[in-house]
Amino acid sequence: MRIAFISDIHGSFTALEAVLNDIKKQKVDQIICLGDTVSLGPQPREVLDALHEIKSINIKGNHDGAILEPEKAAQYEITEHLIPDLYWGRDRLSKADFDFMNSFVETHSLTFPNGIQLLAFHGSPLSTTHLIQATTDSALLDAYFANQTASVLIGGHSHIQMQRRYGEKLILNSGSVGNAFVFAFSPGNPPRLLPWAEYAILEQVGSSFSVDLRRVYFDIPKFVKVVKESDLPGKEWWVRQYYGSF
Numbered sequence: 481m482r483i484a485f486i487s488d489i490h491g492s493f494t495a496l497e498a499v500l501n502d503i504k505k506q507k508v509d510q511i512i513c514l515g516d517t518v519s520l521g522p523q524p525r526e527v528l529d530a531l532h533e534i535k536s537i538n539i540k541g542n543h544d545g546a547i548l549e550p551e552k553a554a555q556y557e558i559t560e561h562l563i564p565d566l567y568w569g570r571d572r573l574s575k576a577d578f579d580f581m582n583s584f585v586e587t588h589s590l591t592f593p594n595g596i597q598l599l600a601f602h603g604s605p606l607s608t609t610h611l612i613q614a615t616t617d618s619a620l621l622d623a624y625f626a627n628q629t630a631s632v633l634i635g636g637h638s639h640i641q642m643q644r645r646y647g648e649k650l651i652l653n654s655g656s657v658g659n660a661f662v663f664a665f666s667p668g669n670p671p672r673l674l675p676w677a678e679y680a681i682l683e684q685v686g687s688s689f690s691v692d693l694r695r696v697y698f699d700i701p702k703f704v705k706v707v708k709e710s711d712l713p714g715k716e717w718w719v720r721q722y723y724g725s726f
């Protein structure tokens with residue numbers, strides 16, 4: 481069984497399209513999206529249309545929560561200066577898009593044919609805003625994963641790919657499709673983007689289980705053209721990430 485995990489697309493359909501093309505060649509059985517689908521980027525509708533088409537299992541991220549309930553943006557830990565982009569994305573969605581996003585689930589469990597149990601989530605099984613990194617303190621991990629029977633735990637949110645074995649558990653992050661960070665975000669330390677998309681494929685065949693943290697290069701000039709031609713409030717930020725200036 482082969483499962484692809486995509487996360488933190490953030491409205492970049494150009495990056496998502498490149499990832500989906502790569503996934504097609506990888507012949508997976510299922511795609512699971514770990515959240516943060518549409519906010520911040522210039523192509524929210526295209527992203528949702530694509531997710532619809534691929535019939536992915538969709539988990540709700542904190543940005544998805546904020547798109548659905550913008551009055552709770554602070555609770556979803558959306559930084560103040562991103563609020564105009566949040567509303568810009570919301571304004572582009574139809575009633576059917578909102579219905580689709582309302583169907584996103586908090587977590588998803590699956591069992592591989594050999595009995596390995598997996599739990600997928602956005603931040604942690606307890607909250608879309610919990611940040612799990614390679615350096616996260618073990619006491620926090622114990623709290624986030626208390627009473628979890630799954631031995632493979634996979635999330636998004638940090639925008640940084642990770643494979644961390646923790647006791648008998650394997651904690652994974654598939655990285656970000658549209659917003660792969662150079663370094664972890666922290667207050668006063670604004671994120672910088674890498675010029676590629678990230679995702680993961682997990683496979684169990686017979687007695688083997690493997691993790692493939694993948695990187696896909698996408699058409700940045702094509703994406704920047706879409707950004708520049710949009711009236712997205714944060715468009716200068718996007719262009720600076722890839723070209724250094726607007």
Ligand SMILES: [Fe+2]
Pocket residue numbers: 488490516541543637639
């Ligand atoms: Fe995100």
